[in-house]
Amino acid sequence: MEELVGLRRSLHKHPEIAFHELETRAIIKAFVTERAGLFEPFYDGQCGLVFVKRCKDKPKKTVAFRAEMDGLPVKDEKKTDYASLNPGYCHSCGHDAHMAMLLSAMEKINDAELENELVCIFQAGEEVFGGAKYLMEKISNLSIDYLFGMHITPDMKAGSFSIAAGEMMASSYTAEVQLNLACSHVGQGADRLEIFNLLYEAANQFNNDTQLMKIPHIRDNGYYNVNASEITLCINIRSFLEKDWKSEIIKLVKRISDKAALNNATFKEISYYPILINTESATRKATEIIGKCGGNLVEAPRSYSSDDFAFYRNRIKETAYFFIGCYLGPEHQCHTASFDLDESCLAHGEGVIVELFNSTF
Ligand SMILES: [Zn+2]
Numbered sequence: 001m002e003e004l005v006g007l008r009r010s011l012h013k014h015p016e017i018a019f020h021e022l023e024t025r026a027i028i029k030a031f032v033t034e035r036a037g038l039f040e041p042f043y044d045g046q047c048g049l050v051f052v053k054r055c056k057d058k059p060k061k062t063v064a065f066r067a068e069m070d071g072l073p074v075k076d077e078k079k080t081d082y083a084s085l086n087p088g089y090c091h092s093c094g095h096d097a098h099m100a101m102l103l104s105a106m107e108k109i110n111d112a113e114l115e116n117e118l119v120c121i122f123q124a125g126e127e128v129f130g131g132a133k134y135l136m137e138k139i140s141n142l143s144i145d146y147l148f149g150m151h152i153t154p155d156m157k158a159g160s161f162s163i164a165a166g167e168m169m170a171s172s173y174t175a176e177v178q179l180n181l182a183c184s185h186v187g188q189g190a191d192r193l194e195i196f197n198l199l200y201e202a203a204n205q206f207n208n209d210t211q212l213m214k215i216p217h218i219r220d221n222g223y224y225n226v227n228a229s230e231i232t233l234c235i236n237i238r239s240f241l242e243k244d245w246k247s248e249i250i251k252l253v254k255r256i257s258d259k260a261a262l263n264n265a266t267f268k269e270i271s272y273y274p275i276l277i278n279t280e281s282a283t284r285k286a287t288e289i290i291g292k293c294g295g296n297l298v299e300a301p302r303s304y305s306s307d308d309f310a311f312y313r314n315r316i317k318e319t320a321y322f323f324i325g326c327y328l329g330p331e332h333q334c335h336t337a338s339f340d341l342d343e344s345c346l347a348h349g350e351g352v353i354v355e356l357f358n359s360t361f
């Protein structure tokens, strides 16, 4: 357990942004070389690292597990000796814990008992940029039968897991819209609050039980006494519907421009993650193994979270994603500067991965 915690902390100290996970790759490679020698490297590049454990005899199934590698551009404000050494970046989504659990599980695999071929995926760029889509191409000639993914959640305590078959998490559509307006002196032009007021009204009309639009941040080129002429809205839509979200956003901007003095607007699509769907058979297997490991299992509610794990279902027949509790306190929420986790969850997660790899499918 101490070693597992140490591994998580060493990864935690080196958070890196999507597709720049260089130190992270080095830590993973060094660990696998020294401690998990049964695994051979299969892919090593900007999209991540993939290791394979071949079987001596014909494998019953090829079973894969995915951990993400990227951190977030969030300042780490923890006062711990394992806080981020990379200013302005933090592992505030727990991907450090995911990597540590998978690496430690790889070390514990016993070759003699193994009847499955194993694939361990360390994937770059999960946050926003859909790294799964690119890594999938790199491993297309591995015929993976089952893929599992696990994510920490501060919504449950360590020892608890949640999963659901079918649609579990929403799709996520990310785009930027730049509103172009006439530049003006603050004493003459219309207040930019007018635009934000219209946006707020439009978002309220758009949002309902099946679609949720948020504008997590806005950039502009204004100054204390200069009304901005460029306002860039960073838009994120979460939904359980399949729609042409680009047209929906364009319609919404049109509604605003009819009322405010917009010159025009430019649109840039950033990413789209599909709805995350767990297949029946993989969900059943994960449920069985979590139970066998003594985990407290609950039904996962459908949520407006999203994960690019959803892409793997395009290529792999059986996929399941589940949550592992890591609650430490109300102030330690994901994607925040004070995020941290109850490290006792790590041993639970590692145990489940080892059992999944050793299981008969
Ligand atoms: Zn995240």
Ligand SMILES: [Zn+2]
Binding pocket: 068, 093, 094, 095, 126, 151
């Ligand atoms: Zn995450």
